[in-house]
Amino acid sequence: MYDIRSSCLSGFRHRLLLSYLLLLLSLFPFNIASAAETAIEIIDQMEALYQGESSRASMTMIVETPQYQRTIELEASSMGTENSFIRIISPRKDRGIATLKLDMEMWNYLPKINKVIKVPPSMMMGSWMGSDFTNDDLVKQTTLTDEYALTLEETDELYTIVLVPKEETVTVWGKIDYIVNKQYMVPVAQNFYDDNGEIIRKLEFTELKDFAGRMIPSRLEMIPMNKEGNKTIVIYDNLEFNPPGVDESIFTLRNLRSRF
Amino acid sequence: MLLFKLAFRNIFRQRRRSLLTALSMAGGYILCVFSFSLSEGSYNNAISFFTLDHTGHVQIHQDDYYRRPKIHKTIDNPESVSELLDANDEIESHTLRVFAPAIAYSDTDNTPAQVIGVDLERERSTSTLEDKVSSGSYIDSEPNAEGYYSAMIGAGIANSLNIDIGDELILISQGADGSVANDIYIVKALVGDRDSLDRATVFLPLRAAQEFLSMFGRVHEISILLRDDDAARDEAALLQEQLPELTVSPWQVVESTFYQSMQTDKQGNNFSMGVIVFIVFVGVLNTVLMSVLERTREFGVLKAIGSRPFKIALLITLETAVLATLSLLAGLLVAVPLVAWFTFVGIELAQPMNVGGIVMSHLTGDMSLFVFAAPLILIVIFAILISVPAGIRAARIPPTEAMRSH
Numbered sequence: 001m002y003d004i005r006s007s008c009l010s011g012f013r014h015r016l017l018l019s020y021l022l023l024l025l026s027l028f029p030f031n032i033a034s035a036a037e038t039a040i041e042i043i044d045q046m047e048a049l050y051q052g053e054s055s056r057a058s059m060t061m062i063v064e065t066p067q068y069q070r071t072i073e074l075e076a077s078s079m080g081t082e083n084s085f086i087r088i089i090s091p092r093k094d095r096g097i098a099t100l101k102l103d104m105e106m107w108n109y110l111p112k113i114n115k116v117i118k119v120p121p122s123m124m125m126g127s128w129m130g131s132d133f134t135n136d137d138l139v140k141q142t143t144l145t146d147e148y149a150l151t152l153e154e155t156d157e158l159y160t161i162v163l164v165p166k167e168e169t170v171t172v173w174g175k176i177d178y179i180v181n182k183q184y185m186v187p188v189a190q191n192f193y194d195d196n197g198e199i200i201r202k203l204e205f206t207e208l209k210d211f212a213g214r215m216i217p218s219r220l221e222m223i224p225m226n227k228e229g230n231k232t233i234v235i236y237d238n239l240e241f242n243p244p245g246v247d248e249s250i251f252t253l254r255n256l257r258s259r260f
Numbered sequence: 261m262l263l264f265k266l267a268f269r270n271i272f273r274q275r276r277r278s279l280l281t282a283l284s285m286a287g288g289y290i291l292c293v294f295s296f297s298l299s300e301g302s303y304n305n306a307i308s309f310f311t312l313d314h315t316g317h318v319q320i321h322q323d324d325y326y327r328r329p330k331i332h333k334t335i336d337n338p339e340s341v342s343e344l345l346d347a348n349d350e351i352e353s354h355t356l357r358v359f360a361p362a363i364a365y366s367d368t369d370n371t372p373a374q375v376i377g378v379d380l381e382r383e384r385s386t387s388t389l390e391d392k393v394s395s396g397s398y399i400d401s402e403p404n405a406e407g408y409y410s411a412m413i414g415a416g417i418a419n420s421l422n423i424d425i426g427d428e429l430i431l432i433s434q435g436a437d438g439s440v441a442n443d444i445y446i447v448k449a450l451v452g453d454r455d456s457l458d459r460a461t462v463f464l465p466l467r468a469a470q471e472f473l474s475m476f477g478r479v480h481e482i483s484i485l486l487r488d489d490d491a492a493r494d495e496a497a498l499l500q501e502q503l504p505e506l507t508v509s510p511w512q513v514v515e516s517t518f519y520q521s522m523q524t525d526k527q528g529n530n531f532s533m534g535v536i537v538f539i540v541f542v543g544v545l546n547t548v549l550m551s552v553l554e555r556t557r558e559f560g561v562l563k564a565i566g567s568r569p570f571k572i573a574l575l576i577t578l579e580t581a582v583l584a585t586l587s588l589l590a591g592l593l594v595a596v597p598l599v600a601w602f603t604f605v606g607i608e609l610a611q612p613m614n615v616g617g618i619v620m621s622h623l624t625g626d627m628s629l630f631v632f633a634a635p636l637i638l639i640v641i642f643a644i645l646i647s648v649p650a651g652i653r654a655a656r657i658p659p660t661e662a663m664r665s666h
Contacts, residue, residue, distance in 0.1 A: 067332040068437050093474070094439050110442045113430045115365065130438025 039150035039161045042180055046187045047081065047144065049216060052241035054079040059234055063131045066229035072129065083251040086138065088129070097129070099138065100256040106135060109256045116257060125172055132201070132222040132232035144178075147171065157182055173200075184208060184215050199225050211239040263571070267578040271586075274551065281547040282587035285639060288540035289591035290598070292533045292635030297599045297625035299529050303522050304626050308489070310518075311511055312388050313457070316354070316483035317492040318499065319514050321507050325480055326514050331360060331436045334478035335506060341482060344502060350495055354484040355382035358469045362433035362441070364413075364462060366421035373417055374461045375431060377469020377479075386485050389451070392458065396425040396449030401465035404446060409468035411445035416459030418450050425449065431462065435474035443472050533635065541642045548580055548650040559654050560662025573651030580647035581640070588636055595632070603627040 050057070054077070061072045072094065078084040087098040096111035106119040119126075124136040148163035163176040174195035179188045190203040201224045205217035220234040249255060271278050311317055319326060320341065325333040335341060338356050345354045356379040364373040380401050383389050390398050399410035411429055418424060427447050435441040445464065452458045470476050486495055492510035500508040512519045552559075559572055606622030625631075 063438055065438070070437050070439065091439075097440060108440075110432070110440060113365075113432070113442045113444050115430060115442075117432070127438075129440060130434060 039152040039159075040145045042152070042159055042185075043145050043150065043161060043163075043178060045185060046178070046180060049186065049214070050236075050239070051078045051081060054242050054246045056240045056243045056246055057236055058238040059236055061129075061131060062233040062235075064229070064231050064233070065227075070130070077246045077250050079246060079248070079251060081143075083248075084138070085250050085255070094129075096259075098256055099128070100251065100253065101138070102251055106138075107253065107256060111259070114257075116253065132224050132227075132230055133234075137222075144176070148176070154182075158188065186215065186217050188217075201225055209236070211236070212241050214241070263575055263578055264582075266575055267582050270551065270555075270575075270579050271583055277547060277550070278583060281544055282583060282590065284540050284543050285584055285587035285643075286591035286594070288537055289588055289635055289639055290595045291536060292638070293591075293595040293599060293631055294602070294625075295529060295533060296631045296634060297602060297627065298623070299526060300626035300628065300631055301603065301624050303526070305624065306518075306522075307511070310515065311485070311489075314387055314483070315511050315514055316386060317486040317489065317511055318484040318496045319509050319511075320482040320484070320499070320503065321480065321509070323507060325507070326509060329359065329480070331434070331473065331475070331480075334358075334436070334475060334480055335482065336478050338477070338479045338482065341503065341506070345482070345484060348499075350486055350488070350491065352485040352487050353382065353385040354482055355379050355386040356466060356479045357383075357481045357483065358466065358473060358475065358478075359480050360433050360441075360469070360473050362431045362462070364417055364421060365430040365432065366423045366427065369421045371417060371420040372460065373414075373431070375433065375464060375469060375472070376461055377464045377466045377472075379466045386483060389463065392451050392456070393449045394452060396447075399448045399463075399465065401467055403468070408444055408446050409465055410448040411468075412449040412451050412463040413447055414459040414461045415450050415453045415456070417462065418447070419454060423447060429462070431472065433473065435472075436478075437474045439474055441472050441474065443468075533638070537635075537638055537642055540639075541646050544580070544584075544643065545646045545650070548576065548647055549653075551579070552576060552650050552654045555654075556657060556662045556665050559657050560659045560665075563657065563659040564663065569655035573648070573655040576651035576654050577644060577647040580643045580650075584640060584643035588639060592632070599625055599627050599631065 057074075057076045059074045059076060061074055063070045063072070070091075072091065073089040074086055075089055076084065076086045082101075082103050084101045085098065088094045088096065096109075098109040098111075100107045100109070106124075107116050108119060109116050119135050125134050127133070128135050128138050144163055147169040148165050151162045151164075153160040153162070159180040159182060161178040161180065163178060165171045165173065165175075172194070173192050174197060175193040177189070177191040177193075179190070180186070181188050186208065187205045189205065191199055192201045192203075194200050201222060204221045204223070205219070206221070207217060207219040208215050209218035210216075211218075216236070216239065218236040218239075220236075222232045222234075224230050320335065322333040322335050342354070342356070345351050358375075358377040360375045362373050362375045364371055378389065380399065384398070393412065394415065396412070399412055401409075403409045408428075413423075413429060417429075421429070423429060425447055429445045429447050431441070431443060431445065433441040445462075445468070451461065451463065464472065466479070470478070484495075484499075486492060488495075493512060496508045496510040496513075562572060563569070602625035604624075606624035608622055612621040
């Protein structure tokens with residue numbers, strides 16, 4: 001009662017009280033919100049790391065299994081987070097096989113039979129070209145920041161963001177640990193767990209390299225924990241941002257079908 | 261000899277009773293023979309159907325491929341195994357195969373398919389594949405001028421893809437090296453009809469399938485046809501010794517589900533035959549006991565003049581055995597022509613049965629030593645078993661009491 005009366009009496013006091021109240025307000029819920037925001041920001045930053053506004057990359061993918069080892073050279077272009085286009089350069093047998101992702105949809109093109117095959121939603125967790133990466137890993141159909149609840153933990157060198165799927169999210173993962181290097185702001189590892197909290201696969205980011213002024217891990221190693229002796233390594237040989245020639249015409253079914 | 265004479269005399273003393281007993285034994289025997297013939301016959305038909313259709317008598321795989329097929333479980337040196345098998349006199353022929361699941365496409369539709377790459381020449385002499393071609397012609401292993409190989413497809417695939425002979429067939433699968441297997445083939449023949457086992461199968465030349473699956477020179481299966489149908493287990497064991505790094509399995513192992521259910525069914529059949537024989541012998545037991553009872557005085561006299569109890573028991577057993585033998589001879593006289601007719605002509609089915617594309621219009625039996633001998637031995641054993649307690653009873657009779665009875 002006293003406060004109100006006095007605030008009426010004095011403009012200065014009134015302002016002081018208001019700012020005090022604001023401060024008080026901001027202390028509680030806003031504090032939590034800002035932490036989540038940081039987590040979202042970090043993830044968004046990580047996910048955009050390899051893409052920029054548009055990008056073009058040359059990669060080598062090495063698929064290792066107990067039975068065989070296979071090396072594939074790829075060329076990938078992307079525009080924003082929605083559009084990406086990947087084409088196999090070698091081996092000769094598979095040359096020209098291409099994958100196009102537009103928004104939420106994905107197609108593969110097989111030049112030998114001149115056929116475009118749409119990847120159905122049920123195949124999103126299926127292997128891409130026999131590797132340990134899933135189609136979903138490639139096209140990032142699930143947006144981590146939208147579909148998962150994030151909590152941020154911090155040490156001196158690392159951010160660990162724990163992603164737990166929201167109730168309505170359709171996913172096979174029970175939890176994802178996303179570990180980020182604070183100094184360079186680059187991903188270090190992602191650990192994928194199932195519903196029972198058991199680790200299913202690990203994605204490790206190593207060998208920082210300077211691509212057009214950005215320090216980015218150039219070697220990605222995907223290790224499925226339930227398949228002994230299997231792993232897939234992706235090495236970025238070259239990565240350009242906003243390169244000339246990467247425009248909307250690349251991300252079309254017509255381009256997917258074009259002879260290469 | 262005297263005992264035999266006595267036995268015969270005793271059997272023919274009560275002609276009507278002996279005849280009725282003999283009839284029940286002969287009837288039981290004929291029933292058993294017929295039932296064994298039917299079950300052996302139909303199972304032998306089934307076995308020869310699938311061994312010739314695809315299984316062969318013996319199969320060779322890498323590791324446990326036949327139980328858990330994985331594309332990388334391959335036989336890596338099929339040529340040297342082939343040479344070894346060709347040199348073996350027990351082996352009629354053999355064939356090499358690769359398998360993979362695939363998706364088959366036409367311009368408009370798609371359907372799942374089982375791809376089987378076969379050595380076309382060897383397959384011809386090992387399985388009935390060539391006979392199953394229902395339209396078009398058996399393919400050859402050469403690609404056409406544009407480099408496309410030929411394919412034979414199950415009628416089910418032709419139907420779901422809406423394609424026919426001369427059309428293109430697109431197959432997509434995963435190669436042995438993890439790559440995407442994809443290629444175009446020209447349909448040259450349809451196999452079976454829409455109900456046959458092969459309705460969802462695509463047959464390719466071996467080399468085409470190996471290229472398709474990036475598994476050059478390697479195969480998944482070698483299927484062997486033997487000269488002697490019954491030698492599968494023995495020959496498999498011999499080959500296993502010669503090929504220690506591979507798995508050699510007789511059809512009994514490859515088709516173990518069928519084999520086990522066949523064994524179970526046969527055992528069930530044996531059991532019910534046992535029950536029938538048992539019922540027959542309850543009647544026989546009655547006859548034997550009656551004849552012992554009505555001859556109590558006689559046995560008393562025999563004992564009184566010095567016959568040994570063992571001789572008396574033996575006489576009873578001999579009587580039953582002679583009666584059983586006579587009825588079995590009569591039973592054989594009826595059973596042999598009956599089973600012969602059943603084997604070579606068979607019972608015509610009201611509606612022909614289609615077993616995987618092979619039409620069976622007649623239910624046929626089997627004529628073998630087993631079919632006749634097994635129930636014969638069963639009945640003789642039962643006859644002896646049943647006469648023993650009656651014989652003992654007769655042998656134990658005290659002479660004085662026995663002679664006093666009427």
